[in-house]
Amino acid sequence: MTAELDRVESFLAEREDERLADYFDFLRIPSISTLSEHAGDIRAAARFLAERLGAWGLENVEVSPTPGHPVVYADWLHAEGAPTVIVYGHYDVQPVDPLDLWERPPFEPRMEGGRIYGRGAADDKGQVHLHLWVARAWLATAGRLPVNLRFVFEGEEESGSENFDLWLEANRGRLGADLVVVSDTGFAQGNHPAITIGLRGLVYGQIDVEGPALDLHSGTWGGNVQNPAIALARIIAALKNEDGTIAVPGFLDEVKELTERDRDEFARVPFDAAEVETQLGVPALFGDPAFRPLERRGARPTLEINGIWGGFTGEGQKTIIPAHAHAKFSCRLVAEMDPRRTFQRVKDAILAVPVPGVRVTVRHLGDGMWTSTEVDHPASIAAARCLEDVFGAPPYYLREGGSIPAAAAFHRLLGLPVVLLGFTNPDDQAHAPNEQMVYANYEGGLRTIARYWEALAALGPGLGAGTRS
Numbered sequence: 001m002t003a004e005l006d007r008v009e010s011f012l013a014e015r016e017d018e019r020l021a022d023y024f025d026f027l028r029i030p031s032i033s034t035l036s037e038h039a040g041d042i043r044a045a046a047r048f049l050a051e052r053l054g055a056w057g058l059e060n061v062e063v064s065p066t067p068g069h070p071v072v073y074a075d076w077l078h079a080e081g082a083p084t085v086i087v088y089g090h091y092d093v094q095p096v097d098p099l100d101l102w103e104r105p106p107f108e109p110r111m112e113g114g115r116i117y118g119r120g121a122a123d124d125k126g127q128v129h130l131h132l133w134v135a136r137a138w139l140a141t142a143g144r145l146p147v148n149l150r151f152v153f154e155g156e157e158e159s160g161s162e163n164f165d166l167w168l169e170a171n172r173g174r175l176g177a178d179l180v181v182v183s184d185t186g187f188a189q190g191n192h193p194a195i196t197i198g199l200r201g202l203v204y205g206q207i208d209v210e211g212p213a214l215d216l217h218s219g220t221w222g223g224n225v226q227n228p229a230i231a232l233a234r235i236i237a238a239l240k241n242e243d244g245t246i247a248v249p250g251f252l253d254e255v256k257e258l259t260e261r262d263r264d265e266f267a268r269v270p271f272d273a274a275e276v277e278t279q280l281g282v283p284a285l286f287g288d289p290a291f292r293p294l295e296r297r298g299a300r301p302t303l304e305i306n307g308i309w310g311g312f313t314g315e316g317q318k319t320i321i322p323a324h325a326h327a328k329f330s331c332r333l334v335a336e337m338d339p340r341r342t343f344q345r346v347k348d349a350i351l352a353v354p355v356p357g358v359r360v361t362v363r364h365l366g367d368g369m370w371t372s373t374e375v376d377h378p379a380s381i382a383a384a385r386c387l388e389d390v391f392g393a394p395p396y397y398l399r400e401g402g403s404i405p406a407a408a409a410f411h412r413l414l415g416l417p418v419v420l421l422g423f424t425n426p427d428d429q430a431h432a433p434n435e436q437m438v439y440a441n442y443e444g445g446l447r448t449i450a451r452y453w454e455a456l457a458a459l460g461p462g463l464g465a466g467t468r469s
Contacts, residue, residue, distance in 0.1 A: 012137050023125075024109045032095050043069075046091065053132070056140070069154075072155075073151065079145055083462075085177060094123070117436040135151075161406055168409055168414065180418045183421055186426055186428060188269050189270055190426075191438065197373045197399060198400065202368045203342050203367045206362070209359070210361075211358045215322055215323050228310060243289055254338065254341075266399075273293060301334050302401075304329065305327055310322045333370050368403050373419060379459070383419055
């Protein structure tokens with residue numbers, strides 16, 4: 001460890017209480033991007049970031065507008081002969097329902113049992129926050145950063161990154177870089193350090209089934225009018241086979257078969273199915289029997305129903321045939337799958353289900369591309385070395401089931417390689433009640449990133465070769 005890095009670590013250790021209080025202040029802002037009533041909170045979270053970036057020595061700080069929520073941008077570009085790195089994260093969070101399952105209010109963060117609890121603690125405010133403090137520590141102790149940094153913090157990731165591509169296109173001129181680092185991923189089961197080398201893409205849509213103009217009396221019209229809720233149930237049931245495989249014609253046509261090396265890498269990652277079943281509260285894991293759970297999570301596509309509604313759902317009785325019924329669905333996509341083509345295949349399959357007496361429409365609500373990173377890229381190798389130095393074990397390489405639309409956009413629109421270097425514990429309950437982050441992961445993340453900037457500086461500029469998305 002260099003003398004400069006030693007001073008950075010001392011700075012971080014000496015200000016632990018201040019840092020934790022600042023982390024809590026960030027978590028208290030209910031920056032829920034998908035709910036319009038929290039638009040003011042989104043702006044408050046953006047100001048929180050901008051104020052600290054400016055006060056701690058970053059330059060060209062801007063709360064940059066989009067047609068939706070703003071992107072916070074800042075940079076420091078004085079490391080001559082060193083790489084330029086874009087650091088991406090998001091400051092918006094998921095809704096908190098069901099609220100009654102939270103043990104404490106979601107926006108009243110607390111430390112308990114070595115974990116930080118609160119909405120956004122892991123996804124993704126905690127990881128954004130550690131990047132802020134690493135930059136502060138380097139600038140406060142060395143007066144410089146080892147690499148050139150551009151911070152790009154999005155406010156719409158949890159609502160689909162609807163405007164992020166537009167922002168990238170509009171700001172292409174100030175986003176020159178060699179590499180993108182995304183800290184919005186986590187560790188493997190057992191809280192073992194990991195680097196994510198693949199994320200699935202996403203397609204999101206809605207099925208609308210319409211029958212009579214109004215709800216009908218089920219005694220008068222039952223048996224003579226098609227029930228939209230039953231029709232919807234038949235449509236949903238037709239999309240999958242009993243063993244969990246997807247029944248949509250052509251859905252798997254673009255999916256590459258796993259190689260022997262791929263399957264060996266998946267097998268190397270520890271996975272205790274019984275432990276996961278207990279954690280999730282399910283009697284058994286379920287899916288395509290030809291693949292193991294980690295393979296299904298990271299290397300196979302999905303089709304899931306995310307919500308169903310229609311008719312009477314209140315207390316007591318109301319004997320009706322509902323006028324309409326609806327469902328939202330999503331598909332997770334793996335490498336080489338085209339989102340729009342996949343949506344069309346699902347739409348065609350839905351419309352092909354015979355349900356006479358109703359009108360069925362399928363709406364496209366959004367999509368995002370998959371991401372893939374080469375393990376042997378110099379920036380990936382450096383990240384693995386820094387993780388091992390801090391956490392004491394070489395990382396596993398994961399393909400994860402989630403999607404980060406921005407990660408794919410950086411490569412697709414800007415041609416940049418992406419390293420997915422995240423620190424959350426695998427039981428962080430992101431998107432669920434009682435979200436939390438193991439504090440040791442946060443602390444280790446600080447020190448890993450501090451080392452990583454030095455490691456990338458040693459490699460020099462021009463890190464773009466060898467990674468694809």
